[in-house]
Amino acid sequence: MLTSLVELAELLALRTSPQRAVELLGFIPAPALEAMRAARFRRTLRIAAERSTFYRDQFRHRGIDVRRIDHPSQLGDFYTTGEDLRSHGAEAFLVGRADTAFETTGTTSPVPKRVFFSRREIADMGRLSALWLHVLGLRPDDRVISAFDCSFWVSPYVLRSGLDLLGCFHVEAGKIDAGEFYERAKQYRPTVIFGEPSWVVRLSEIAKVRGPWPLKFLFAGGENISEAARRAVEDTWGAPLYLNYGQTESFGALGAECRVKDGYHRNDLYFFFEVPLADADGYGEVVYTTLSHRVMPLIRYRSSDLTQLVDGQCPCGISMGRLAKIRGRCDEMVVCGMGNVGPWVFDEVLRGITSIGGDWQAVIGHDGARDTVVLHVEMEDTSGQRVLEARIMTNLRERFGDFWRNREMQLYQLRVVVHPIGTLRGHGRKLRRVIDERQMSSHPSVQPV
Numbered sequence: 001m002l003t004s005l006v007e008l009a010e011l012l013a014l015r016t017s018p019q020r021a022v023e024l025l026g027f028i029p030a031p032a033l034e035a036m037r038a039a040r041f042r043r044t045l046r047i048a049a050e051r052s053t054f055y056r057d058q059f060r061h062r063g064i065d066v067r068r069i070d071h072p073s074q075l076g077d078f079y080t081t082g083e084d085l086r087s088h089g090a091e092a093f094l095v096g097r098a099d100t101a102f103e104t105t106g107t108t109s110p111v112p113k114r115v116f117f118s119r120r121e122i123a124d125m126g127r128l129s130a131l132w133l134h135v136l137g138l139r140p141d142d143r144v145i146s147a148f149d150c151s152f153w154v155s156p157y158v159l160r161s162g163l164d165l166l167g168c169f170h171v172e173a174g175k176i177d178a179g180e181f182y183e184r185a186k187q188y189r190p191t192v193i194f195g196e197p198s199w200v201v202r203l204s205e206i207a208k209v210r211g212p213w214p215l216k217f218l219f220a221g222g223e224n225i226s227e228a229a230r231r232a233v234e235d236t237w238g239a240p241l242y243l244n245y246g247q248t249e250s251f252g253a254l255g256a257e258c259r260v261k262d263g264y265h266r267n268d269l270y271f272f273f274e275v276p277l278a279d280a281d282g283y284g285e286v287v288y289t290t291l292s293h294r295v296m297p298l299i300r301y302r303s304s305d306l307t308q309l310v311d312g313q314c315p316c317g318i319s320m321g322r323l324a325k326i327r328g329r330c331d332e333m334v335v336c337g338m339g340n341v342g343p344w345v346f347d348e349v350l351r352g353i354t355s356i357g358g359d360w361q362a363v364i365g366h367d368g369a370r371d372t373v374v375l376h377v378e379m380e381d382t383s384g385q386r387v388l389e390a391r392i393m394t395n396l397r398e399r400f401g402d403f404w405r406n407r408e409m410q411l412y413q414l415r416v417v418v419h420p421i422g423t424l425r426g427h428g429r430k431l432r433r434v435i436d437e438r439q440m441s442s443h444p445s446v447q448p449v
């Protein structure tokens with residue numbers, strides 16, 4: 001009874017104006033929301049066990065009786081992985097009629113994962129997107145231009161659904177060359193720009209030379225970005241850059257930044273988040289269960305993203321809990337002579353160095369018995385390599401005492417290789433930032449969960 005009342009309140013809230021919706025959702029007491037989430041979880045589990053061949057077989061094989069499960073943690077070591085989606089095929093996960101599908105390749109395999117959805121789910125996610133964009137200040141008189149990649153990717157679809165509700169002017173550019181985008185987009189005088197982080201960085205480099213125009217904000221999603229790169233973008237435009245955290249599997253928004261930009265406010269209405277095996281700092285792989293997907297539910301889906309759940313009050317005043325800024329991908333975590341390293345380590349080592357571009361890649365290999373860490377960076381003027389190397393070593397010494405000592409002890413070699421701007425990424429959408437070449441031949445990658 002309580003749950004259906006809360007669901008009714010949520011339904012009404014999401015169908016009213018974004019401003020009213022924020023107020024209405026804020027009135028739902030936390031215990032009532034928790035009860036609704038628990039009820040949605042049990043419903044998702046029951047439907048999955050009844051209709052999806054993958055979940056039915058898994059639960060039977062593991063002796064799991066879903067009628068006895070009230071919380072995801074009671075499922076023990078049962079998880080769903082991206083590899084399950086690839087090897088079993090998306091059809092094995094279906095519990096309802098699909099209207100559309102999207103794909104994602106990720107950084108570990110060239111084989112795409114396929115994910116199915118319904119139009120109703122698109123509309124629901126669009127409502128939430130509209131609500132959040134309203135919170136960030138988007139209004140009907142804003143002029144939006146998006147450079148999201150439209151090929152098999154969910155983000156432009158969800159964005160369009162949200163903007164239709166907000167009723168603002170919207171041009172879809174697709175992911176084209178940032179220089180061409182700059183010239184063509186400028187004609188429309190957009191006040192808000194959407195794109196992938198690395199593409200937004202490139203656009204901003206161009207705008208810095210050719211001249212920015214007034215923007216309300218930029219919004220990026222699809223990959224991580226270093227704080228240094230974010231600052232460069234914001235300084236160029238004199239406007240904030242907000243980040244979305246999502247996966248195609250989750251159909252876009254798992255969370256999004258508020259004005260404070262300290263982690264992503266979680267979409268707890270539609271997802272149940274866990275970090276089952278957190279380290280001493282509370283960090284671990286975030287695992288989520290969909291609570292409202294009626295076509296292809298995901299139960300304890302391993303995101304491969306390293307973060308922590310933050311439940312303290314955010315200075316922005318919004319009560320929804322957060323996911324901390326993503327530290328990196330689990331499959332990018334490498335144990336080597338340097339120590340336990342991931343993308344955030346190299347982001348930090350390169351922080352404050354202005355002579356390099358936004359993209360970099362670290363390749364772990366070996367030279368005889370010793371590990372090598374080759375840090376590939378992009379630079380306009382390659383004659384500055386010696387100075388750059390000295391800066392990197394200084395940063396390493398000052399910011400990572402342990403990694404520096406391991407180098408002094410000759411546990412590994414650190415080399416820096418410079419490339420022309422824009423060459424590391426090639427034509428791919430995602431750049432795998434840490435590669436362990438020692439494992440490429442035969443060993444499977446280390447899995448923290």
Ligand SMILES: [Zn+2]
Pocket residue numbers: 258259260265314315316317318
């Ligand atoms: Zn906040």
